[in-house]
Amino acid sequence: MRRNAxxxxxxxxxxxxxxxxxxxxxxxxxDAALNAMADCGLRPKDxxxxxxxxxxxxxxxxxxxxxxxxxxGTAVGGCSFMIHVRHAAAAIEAGLAxxxxxxxxxxGRSRIGNPPRRVDPQSLNGQFEQPFGPMGPPSMFTIPVxxxxxxxGVTEEQIAxxxxxxxxxxxxxxxxxxxxxITTEYVLNSRMIAWPFRLLMCCLVTDGGGALxxxxxxxxxxxxxKPVYILGTGESAxxxxxxxxxxxxxxxxxxxxxxxxxxxxxxxxxxxDHLMIYDAFAHLPIYGLEDLGFVPxxxxxxxxxxxxxxxxxxxxxxxxxxxxxxxxxxxxGMYALQESVRQxxxxxxxxxxxxxxxxxxxxxxxxxxxxxxxxSNQTPADFW
Amino acid sequence: xxEPGRALPAPTPETQHFWDGTKVHELRLQRxxxxxxxxxxxxxxxxxxxxxxxxxxxxxxxAVLWSYVIHHRPVPGFTPPYAIAVVQLAEGPRMMxxxxxxxxxxxxxxLDMELEVVFEEQNDKITLPFFRPAxx
Numbered sequence: 255m256r257r258n259a260x261x262x263x264x265x266x267x268x269x270x271x272x273x274x275x276x277x278x279x280x281x282x283x284x285d286a287a288l289n290a291m292a293d294c295g296l297r298p299k300d301x302x303x304x305x306x307x308x309x310x311x312x313x314x315x316x317x318x319x320x321x322x323x324x325x326x327g328t329a330v331g332g333c334s335f336m337i338h339v340r341h342a343a344a345a346i347e348a349g350l351a352x353x354x355x356x357x358x359x360x361x362g363r364s365r366i367g368n369p370p371r372r373v374d375p376q377s378l379n380g381q382f383e384q385p386f387g388p389m390g391p392p393s394m395f396t397i398p399v400x401x402x403x404x405x406x407g408v409t410e411e412q413i414a415x416x417x418x419x420x421x422x423x424x425x426x427x428x429x430x431x432x433x434x435x436i437t438t439e440y441v442l443n444s445r446m447i448a449w450p451f452r453l454l455m456c457c458l459v460t461d462g463g464g465a466l467x468x469x470x471x472x473x474x475x476x477x478x479x480k481p482v483y484i485l486g487t488g489e490s491a492x493x494x495x496x497x498x499x500x501x502x503x504x505x506x507x508x509x510x511x512x513x514x515x516x517x518x519x520x521x522x523x524x525x526x527d528h529l530m531i532y533d534a535f536a537h538l539p540i541y542g543l544e545d546l547g548f549v550p551x552x553x554x555x556x557x558x559x560x561x562x563x564x565x566x567x568x569x570x571x572x573x574x575x576x577x578x579x580x581x582x583x584x585x586x587g588m589y590a591l592q593e594s595v596r597q598x599x600x601x602x603x604x605x606x607x608x609x610x611x612x613x614x615x616x617x618x619x620x621x622x623x624x625x626x627x628x629x630s631n632q633t634p635a636d637f638w
Numbered sequence: 639x640x641e642p643g644r645a646l647p648a649p650t651p652e653t654q655h656f657w658d659g660t661k662v663h664e665l666r667l668q669r670x671x672x673x674x675x676x677x678x679x680x681x682x683x684x685x686x687x688x689x690x691x692x693x694x695x696x697x698x699x700x701a702v703l704w705s706y707v708i709h710h711r712p713v714p715g716f717t718p719p720y721a722i723a724v725v726q727l728a729e730g731p732r733m734m735x736x737x738x739x740x741x742x743x744x745x746x747x748x749l750d751m752e753l754e755v756v757f758e759e760q761n762d763k764i765t766l767p768f769f770r771p772a773x774x
Contacts, residue, residue: 375645386644
């Protein structure tokens with residue numbers, strides 16, 4: 255089927271990242287949205303579709319002064335924004351809206367206007383997981399990893415290497431929270447959080463936001479920004495309970511979302527110049543590389559340790575430093591999308607020369623959901 | 639006033655049989671009468687074939703240690719470090735639990751070690767299922 259292409263024409267993060275004490279959560283959404291509108295020369299009245307998570311699209315439409323003909327409040331955790339991009343592209347193709355704004359903002363560190371999340375004791379999580387002592391993602395997202403390590407003989411040192419390599423990328427980004435070089439030994443000597451996970455194998459907790467504006471590829475030519483085309487997208491969901499994952503060594507949601515996007519884009523992993531894999535914890539790039547088919551089962555940790563994803567490697571990955579070093583507000587997916595867009599525009603501080611295709615893969619919850627977006631700075635007609 | 643304890647479940651109509659079971663020291667799973675699948679967590683239908691014809695049965699209580707972390711941060715009702723584990727039941731389903739009567743160390747907690755269920759009353763409504771190293 256011949257499709258009408260869609261492009262990102264506006265993209266921006268919040269003015270500041272890190273510790274932001276002068277904005278509440280909805281204020282972070284708005285700051286990012288206004289920056290994205292300024293990026294592509296639009297005003298609120300020019301936007302006719304709004305998608306967001308964390309806040310409702312109703313709150314954002316009202317706060318920003320938008321009259322939408324299309325709203326999407328898909329909220330499945332940190333990959334919600336990948337899924338918003340997928341839904342927005344479909345909506346633009348279907349004529350439901352012409353210019354769609356996707357916003358993220360999260361006061362993850364300062365917690366201003368960001369109500370605490372409580373687990374309902376009547377929910378399945380509340381009945382069958384929470385009584386056994388988990389306290390948020392560091393003690394749950396990490397539970398499957400020992401099974402992975404035993405099956406494939408992967409070591410704590412190899413998992414620590416993920417953090418070390420990503421810090422090298424972060425060092426190139428002036429806006430990254432952590433930029434000092436680290437060693438494997440340093441990671442393995444950092445404070446124990448949930449064995450085998452140490453502090454530096456876990457993401458940051460910061461404040462920030464980001465926004466994207468999408469329109470048809472045809473209209474994208476009228477904007478001053480370089481269009482970043484959407485070649486393919488995928489999404490899926492597995493389980494809200496990490497204990498109920500089908501396979502502790504692989505994510506079913508990854509295995510559905512990733513290949514769906516590659517099939518739609520009409521490309522293979524060999525065509526990919528740049529890769530973002532949502533890294534709330536150091537094992538996620540390992541699972542992602544295998545589940546998306548970049549690396550055979552059980553080989554991703556060695557692949558990363560061998561510097562294939564490091565600066566100068568054949569598959570540059572998480573070139574902003576990722577959630578481990580760049581920033582992580584709680585729902586990191588928007589920042590991975592922003593780095594993919596920068597790479598396709600040619601404006602990343604860690605720019606990959608000549609990169610034409612960027613894959614951006616997100617996770618939501620604890621392996622609960624997934625979204626994959628494949629971007630290119632070449633017109634989709636070259637691929638489809 | 640007592641220290642705040644661990645988070646406790648609030649049963650729903652679909653899960654009441656499970657929590658009634660733990661009170662009488664039975665680990666109750668469900669089985670689909672149509673396709674034969676054993677499953678957990680509780681629900682009044684089979685998520686494999688969609689059948690509403692399902693039965694509750696008493697599981698053996700035998701399991702192996704599937705995966706875990708040893709949590710080092712404070713949580714109400716727990717003394718760190720403590721393991722948060724997932725066990726693979728002999729009947730097939732997996733469930734989250736704690737491992738008791740065993741040092742909470744990587745050396746003592748070996749994946750695939752054999753375990754058996756034990757029950758610990760939390761209050762007059764809720765008894766939780768834990769697992770300990772099998773006594774052969």
